[in-house]
Amino acid sequence: MSSAHNHVTTTVSFDEALTRYDPVIGLEVHVELGTASKMFCACSTEFGAPPNTQVCPVCLALPGAMPVINAKAVESIIRMGLALHCSIATWCRMARKNYFYPDMPKNFQISQYDEPICTDGWLDVLVPNEDGSTELVRVEIERVHLEEDTGKLTHAGGATGRIHGADYSLVDYNRAGIPLVEIVTKPITGTAALAPAVAKAYVAELRDIMRDLGVSDVKMEEGSLRCDANLSLNIPGDAWGTRTETKNVNSLRSVERAVRSEIERQAAVLDKGGVIRQETRHFHEDTGVTTPGRSKEEAEDYRYFPEPDLVPIAPDPAWVEKLRASIPQQPSLRRAGLATAWGISAFDMESLVNAGVLALVEAAVADGVAPDTARKWWAGELLRQANDRGVPPQELAVTGADILRVDELIATGALNDQLARQVFDGVLLGEGSVDDVVAARGLGVVTDETELLAAIDQALADQPEVAEKIRAGKIAAAGAIVGGVMKATRGRADASRVRELILSRCEVSG
Amino acid sequence: MSGITRAEVAHLAHLARLRLAEEEIDHFAGQLDVILQSVASVSQIATQDITPTSHPLPLVNVTRADVVVPGLSHAEALAAAPAVEDGRFRVPRILDEE
Numbered sequence: 048m049s050s051a052h053n054h055v056t057t058t059v060s061f062d063e064a065l066t067r068y069d070p071v072i073g074l075e076v077h078v079e080l081g082t083a084s085k086m087f088c089a090c091s092t093e094f095g096a097p098p099n100t101q102v103c104p105v106c107l108a109l110p111g112a113m114p115v116i117n118a119k120a121v122e123s124i125i126r127m128g129l130a131l132h133c134s135i136a137t138w139c140r141m142a143r144k145n146y147f148y149p150d151m152p153k154n155f156q157i158s159q160y161d162e163p164i165c166t167d168g169w170l171d172v173l174v175p176n177e178d179g180s181t182e183l184v185r186v187e188i189e190r191v192h193l194e195e196d197t198g199k200l201t202h203a204g205g206a207t208g209r210i211h212g213a214d215y216s217l218v219d220y221n222r223a224g225i226p227l228v229e230i231v232t233k234p235i236t237g238t239a240a241l242a243p244a245v246a247k248a249y250v251a252e253l254r255d256i257m258r259d260l261g262v263s264d265v266k267m268e269e270g271s272l273r274c275d276a277n278l279s280l281n282i283p284g285d286a287w288g289t290r291t292e293t294k295n296v297n298s299l300r301s302v303e304r305a306v307r308s309e310i311e312r313q314a315a316v317l318d319k320g321g322v323i324r325q326e327t328r329h330f331h332e333d334t335g336v337t338t339p340g341r342s343k344e345e346a347e348d349y350r351y352f353p354e355p356d357l358v359p360i361a362p363d364p365a366w367v368e369k370l371r372a373s374i375p376q377q378p379s380l381r382r383a384g385l386a387t388a389w390g391i392s393a394f395d396m397e398s399l400v401n402a403g404v405l406a407l408v409e410a411a412v413a414d415g416v417a418p419d420t421a422r423k424w425w426a427g428e429l430l431r432q433a434n435d436r437g438v439p440p441q442e443l444a445v446t447g448a449d450i451l452r453v454d455e456l457i458a459t460g461a462l463n464d465q466l467a468r469q470v471f472d473g474v475l476l477g478e479g480s481v482d483d484v485v486a487a488r489g490l491g492v493v494t495d496e497t498e499l500l501a502a503i504d505q506a507l508a509d510q511p512e513v514a515e516k517i518r519a520g521k522i523a524a525a526g527a528i529v530g531g532v533m534k535a536t537r538g539r540a541d542a543s544r545v546r547e548l549i550l551s552r553c554e555v556s557g
Numbered sequence: 558m559s560g561i562t563r564a565e566v567a568h569l570a571h572l573a574r575l576r577l578a579e580e581e582i583d584h585f586a587g588q589l590d591v592i593l594q595s596v597a598s599v600s601q602i603a604t605q606d607i608t609p610t611s612h613p614l615p616l617v618n619v620t621r622a623d624v625v626v627p628g629l630s631h632a633e634a635l636a637a638a639p640a641v642e643d644g645r646f647r648v649p650r651i652l653d654e655e
Contacts, residue, residue, distance in 0.1 A: 082623045089626035098644040099635060103628025109637075119623035140611060149648040201645065210652055217645035220634075353611035361617035 061307055062240070064280070064314030070242040071287050072235045072306060073277035074186075076253055079196060079270070080123050080226040081263045086195045087114030087157065087224055087357075094269050098219035106224035108152035113356055116141075120193065120226035121164075122370065123262040125362060127228060128165025128191045129371045130256050136164050138361045141193070141354040146347070149218050150197035158194035158229075160351040164360065165191035170256075172248040173379045174241055181393065182241065186249050187233040198223040228263075234287070242278075242310065247303040250274050254299075255378035267298050274302050278309045280317060288313070289323040293337050296330045305330040309337055385409070389418035402430055404440050414447020420454050421447075428468050432475055449474055452481040465538040466490045493539045496548065499532065502540070503549055506531030517553045525549050561589050574639075 085092055088105035104112035128135055142160035168188035173181045199222050204214025230253065238245045254272055257263045265272045274297070279290035291313070296305045308330075313323055328337040375381070382405070386396040389412075399405045404425040411421035425440065433440040453470055456462040462470065462485070473484030485491060493499055506528045507514040516524040525546055532545045566586045570577045577585065603609075628634075631644065640647035 084623050084625045088628070089621070089624060090628045091625045097631070099646070100631050101628065102634045107629070107634060115619065115621045117623050118620035121620065138617070149646070149651065200651075202651075203642075213650060213652075215650055216648050217642055218648055219645050355612060358612050358614060358616040358619050 059311060059314045059318060061311055064310050065240050067282065068280035068288075068310075068314055068317065069236070069239065069283050070306075070310050071279050071281065071290070072232075072238070072242050072246055073290070074232045074235075074246060074249060074302075075275040075277070075292075076230045076250060077196075077273045077275075078127075078228045078230065078253075078257055078263045078265060079272075080120050080228060081261070081271075082117055082119045082123065082226055084117060085224040086117050086120055086193075086226040088112075090224065092225045094271075096221055098217075098221060101221040102223070106152075106220055108154075114157065114354075116357060116360065117226060121360060121362070123226070123260075124164055124191060124193050124228050125367060126260050126370055126374060127230075127257065127262055128168065129367070129374050130260060130377070131165070131168035131170055131188050131191060131230070133165035133168030133188060133191055135362060135367050136162065136166070136360075137364060138162075138359055139164050140359045141357050142351045143354050144194075145350040149216065150200055151223065152198070152220065156195060156197065157354050157357070159192035163190040163192035164362075170249065170252060171377070171380070172245065172252045173383070174244050174248045176241070179394075184235075184238065184241070184245050184248070186235055186245070189231045189233045191228060191230045194227050194229060196222050196225040196227040243303040243306040246276060246306045247299050250302050251299050252377075252379055259375050259378050270297070273297060276302060276305050276309070278306060278313070279323070280310065280313045288317070289325050291323060291326055291328050291337075293328045293330050294340070298332070301330060301332060304335045305337060308335055312337065389422070391418070391422070395422075399426060402426055402440070404430060407440055411447040411450050414451065416447050416450045416454065421450060424450055424453075424471075428471060432471060436475075443475060444477075445471060445474060449481050456481070456485070460494070460541065461485075461491055463492055463538075463541060465533075466492065469538070490539065492541055493536050499536075499540060499545060499548055500552070502532045502535045503528065503545065503552055505535065507549075507552065514553065517549065517555060520555055522550060522555055525553075560593050561586050 079092075082092060084090060085106060088103050090103050090106055091101045093101065105114055125135055139159065139162035141157050142162070143155045144158045144160070145155045147154055166189070168191070170186050170188060171183050172186060174184050175181050198218050198220040200210075201217045201219070202210050202213035203217060205212030210216070232249070235242075235245060250272075254265045254267075257265045257272070263271055267273070276293045276296055277290045278293070279288040281288045291309060293305045293309055296302050309328070316323060324339070327340040329340050330337050376384075382396050382400065383393070385405075386393060396405075399408055399422065402425075407425045407429075408418070408421045411425065412418050429443060429445060430440055433443050436443075449471075453462065453467045456470075457464070457467060469488060469490055470481055470484050473479075473488055473490075474481060478484050478487060509531060510527060513524050513527045517528070528549050529542055529545050532540055532549075533542060563582050563586060566582050566589065567577070569589075570582070570585075635641050635644075635646065638646050
């Protein structure tokens with residue numbers, strides 16, 4: 048189909064491209080809502096069921112079936128719109144988008160056209176610069192509208208499993224009719240070299256907001272958050288160039304890579320005096336480049352009209368205000384505030400977020416644990432325990448009170464970090480409270496120096512060469528003896544005190 | 558007078574994948590005529606000064622609670638499909654060879 052030159056992708060380097068062109072980006076993000084049932088029928092939305100087992104006359108478009116709007120989906124999109132600082136329509140309608148393709152058995156998708164429920168919002172995103180600092184970039188939101196997801200096609204025959212060259216296709220309608228929200232930005236200009244990072248940061252921030260709102264599980268790997276990236280280049284001062292729309296961008300890393308590679312590709316075309324075709328392009332995860340798809344030179348006519356099987360949506364303004372009051376603070380801004388309050392860097396905060404323990408640290412701090420202590424345990428030992436057990440950290444049965452008590456015992460010298468690990472292990476195994484585990488497992492630090500000295504003498508006798516070295520002044524060798532003592536006491540000794548005792552025993556000074 | 562021909566009814570039936578007997582074609586041609594005439598009479602009244610109506614009922618916010626109700630069984634869902642493979646609807650090649 049496409050001529051060979053489309054596949055010859057000569058590029059110029061990203062940095063070079065930006066010396067000659069300004070990028071304009073636009074992002075369309077689709078989020079599957081986490082409702083239990085579909086948008087217009089009561090079928091389950093559970094991911095991963097066998098094909099065509101979550102379908103009914105409505106989502107299969109059997110004759111006479113009528114759609115009814117899911118109230119929870121309307122509430123969810125309004126909360127999303129509010130979190131994105133949008134105006135909420137007081138009256139709007141769903142629209143039929145007519146097209147002929149087997150992913151929709153009705154031959155139309157119920158969507159919204161010129162009456163989206165949320166309009167004119169914005170989102171401030173923190174974008175990392177190359178030097179590690181961050182920049183606040185405002186992304187303007189054009190619209191947020193409600194629609195239904197389509198069925199899933201599998202192309203059979205042909206070499207690649209792609210639609211081109213396929214002999215026939217197979218359709219699973221489990222996904223057809225799942226509530227879908229489309230969030231469209233206004234063109235984002237003036238970001239220059241930051242464009243790929245802005246695109247990534249925006250999608251990441253959206254994902255975090257949706258998760259915080261609890262409106263979607265936003266799993267990019269399961270397709271519940273999908274991104275299309277529009278991009279054009281223009282010479283500074285000139286009118287905007289022709290844009291391409293890159294589809295199939297299904298991870299945060301890919302969003303960044305797709306924008307970057309499309310900047311390089313378009314710059315190479317323009318450098319040679321070529322023209323950018325308005326087209327859909329596909330992003331390939333493996334190679335990191337985009338290849339041409341459908342040409343969009345002729346705008347498709349979807350023959351939109353108001354959906355006659357549904358009555359308008361008219362959210363009560365008082366209800367909208369009630370929902371507004373329940374919108375949590377924007378995740379990145381809240382995290383920045385917490386980082387300041389806790390005196391930690393943006394990098395440390397990001398590692399807590401990536402480890403999935405931020406909420407746990409917050410909860411522990413709310414229970415009175417010092418932020419540093421809460422971070423130390425949740426990002427360290429407790430996270431390791433969760434990984435060892437193959438469970439998410441929030442499923443560990445450890446409370447802020449447990450961490451407080453362990454911290455207290457460490458402060459008084461009754462426990463050390465090594466022993467505290469064993470204490471947490473016992474608590475997680477259901478052996479009782481922190482004090483119960485300490486007592487039952489005999490985990491107190493040995494404070495009786497007679498016992499320690501006996502263990503030291505034994506360790507020195509076991510390793511006479513080491514003992515000789517220490518006596519000769521090689522105090523670094525003491526580590527081996529400390530290790531022997533810790534082993535003998537099953538970690539129940541204060542290592543620095545043991546070291547002091549070893550040195551005095553060998554009559555050298557540390 | 559008949560505004561809709563037998564050939565048009567047969568074509569519509571084909572598009573809708575409905576198998577009609579010969580006498581049914583005449584039967585539905587008559588019915589479709591009535592519908593077309595009704596629409597035509599509406600368009601005589603619908604002048605510029607009439608606001609377009611998208612729904613005959615003055616209702617808003619007709620919704621259902623987000624509750625799952627089992628739909629069709631897998632076998633029921635696929636019962637009317639002309640072709641099935643691997644638990645899925647099998648459809649003809651989507652893109653023509655070029």
